[in-house]
Each structure stands twice: as structure tokens, then as C-alpha cells.
Amino acid sequence: MNSNTDTSRSTWASAPVALHARTTVEQVEEGPELAPKFDQDADSGDVLMLGYMNHEAFVKTVQTGEAYYWSRSRKTLWHKGATSGLVQVVEEMRIDDDQDAVWLRVRVSGSGASCHVGYRSCFYRRIPVGKEHEAGKELVFTESSKTFDPSLIYGDAPNPTLL
Numbered sequence: 001m002n003s004n005t006d007t008s009r010s011t012w013a014s015a016p017v018a019l020h021a022r023t024t025v026e027q028v029e030e031g032p033e034l035a036p037k038f039d040q041d042a043d044s045g046d047v048l049m050l051g052y053m054n055h056e057a058f059v060k061t062v063q064t065g066e067a068y069y070w071s072r073s074r075k076t077l078w079h080k081g082a083t084s085g086l087v088q089v090v091e092e093m094r095i096d097d098d099q100d101a102v103w104l105r106v107r108v109s110g111s112g113a114s115c116h117v118g119y120r121s122c123f124y125r126r127i128p129v130g131k132e133h134e135a136g137k138e139l140v141f142t143e144s145s146k147t148f149d150p151s152l153i154y155g156d157a158p159n160p161t162l163l
């Protein structure tokens with residue numbers, strides 16, 4: 001792909017126990033084909049959603065400063081907010097040690113919601129554990145109301161989410 005790739009591969013072939021620190025974006029781009037990506041609200045610190053980035057989504061996010069995903073259900077590159085206007089502007093982008101997961105801190109345009117069912121966070125339900133689980137099995141909604149009506153924004157578009 002590029003000179004860094006070639007150098008890395010030939011080094012690996014001749015010295016298989018050697019580990020090489022990856023310190024450039026080009027080297028990161030050699031990473032896995034599909035990486036899970038967490039989004040965290042830059043202000044509140046709330047975890048907003050989990051999506052997946054393929055190589056193209058990774059590169060577009062780096063180049064534009066806005067979050068792109070690979071939609072596994074639609075099998076297409078997905079610019080978050082293209083339909084809804086709820087664009088995720090990236091404040092900070094990190095990659096983990098073995099380069100198979102990405103973490104973004106984002107500011108969300110519009111109503112500030114990231115979840116396509118209308119909540120700010122996709123993680124809007126808490127599962128009771130331990131003593132709370134013994135007391136009851138009901139999921140606890142952590143957001144009191146939706147920030148928008150999904151049917152007004154997405155209309156009849158197919159929605160794989162079962163609620």
C-alpha cells in the first residue's frame with residue numbers, strides 16, 4: 001500500500017518476534033478492516049453509542065473531523081447525521097493499543113442526540129444488577145424523554161432496531 005507497509009512487512013518476515021510501535025496515521029490505517037468505535041459526549045462524558053469503522057470510515061473521519069461509520073445492517077459507508085442533521089463533530093480521536101478499537105469524544109449538532117430512536121445516548125436503559133436485580137427485573141430508563149421523534153426524521157426508512 002505504501003512504503004511504511006512494505007518496510008513493516010519485510011521486518012516482520014525476517015524478525016517475527018520484533019514489535020514495532022505505530023506512531024503515524026498511515027500505520028494506524030493498516031489496522032483491522034472493521035473496528036468497534038465508542039462515542040463519548042465531549043461535555044457530559046456520557047457514552048453515546050457504539051458503531052463500527054472500516055478503513056474508509058476511519059480515513060473519512062480523520063480527514064473531515066466528523067464521525068463516519070460502516071453500517072453493518074445497510075452495508076454502506078455512513079456519515080453520521082447525513083439524514084438527521086445530528087452530525088458528530090470530533091473533538092478527540094484515539095485508538096487502542098492493538099489498534100482494533102476507536103474512541104471518539106464528540107459534539108453532536110442539532111438536538112444533541114446520537115441514538116436514532118431519539119435518545120441522546122443509545123445506552124438509555126440500565127440493566128439492574130446484584131441487589132437491584134433481586135428487587136426487580138425492570139430495565140431502568142436513564143433518560144426521561146426522547147429529544148426527537150424518529151418517525152419525523154427517518155419516515156418509513158427500514159429500522160433494524162427492535163424496541
Ligand SMILES: [Zn+2]
Pocket residue numbers: 049114115116117121122
Ligand atoms: Zn441508538
